Amino acid sequence: MATRYDPFREMDRLFNASVRQAPVSPGMPLDLYRDGDKFVAQIDLPGVDASSIDIDVEDRTLTIRAERRSVTGEDLEWLTHERPTGTFARQIGLGQGVAPDKIEADYADGVLTLTIPVAEEAKPRKIQVSHGGSRQTIEHDAE
Template structure:
């Protein structure tokens, strides 16, 4: 049984060794899954102004930055202030075989969704066997002695 190529193998290893053993970045919890021929990352960014979201890829490292500003209300006496504010960043180490030039990003209802397609050259493909149309008879010992 052949194993299917998984370009996120390095990412899975990194997530298992790094992200899952440490708490997620404040204000940036992440879900990651494969859907067909693409990987999807969903990052919770509630209260973030979409214009502050910055995403870049360099040397197979995807970096997400976003800013949640503090409410600037006058005459406010805070009783509880638990929602983190400031600039947040999260990095993902991407494996080979991904179409880094075709990553798509969307932001809706406080969730940033990244779609990272598998590169065409990394997709499994079938190779057809050409049949020449000529057959060579197989000689058996019975036919040779007759």
């Protein structure tokens, strides 16, 4: 019995395996978590000058742009060039329960940290209910 060899099958298998393992945005990996009344986004931006970081909020979409410049020189000869350079961008959709006007940003040790507070109207609160002359406190979750 003859075995048929398909060179494209192996190439396709390797390509699909590498695509599954590739990060979504290799230039700006992101961690996002909730810590009490705020969301925290940490974005790795090693080698980025803080003055090149631009953060905008428009229509409840947060956009982060940053530039990592390449080393240049007349006598420069690259032996290995694996670190991505250029302008990178990342967008995060903001839900209705956050306060986009109170977002804070800090850049230290190559990590951009965004603190996104939960909006006051989205926080749980107590509502007083009166009935027949007596007051009763009922917890209400606004989410």
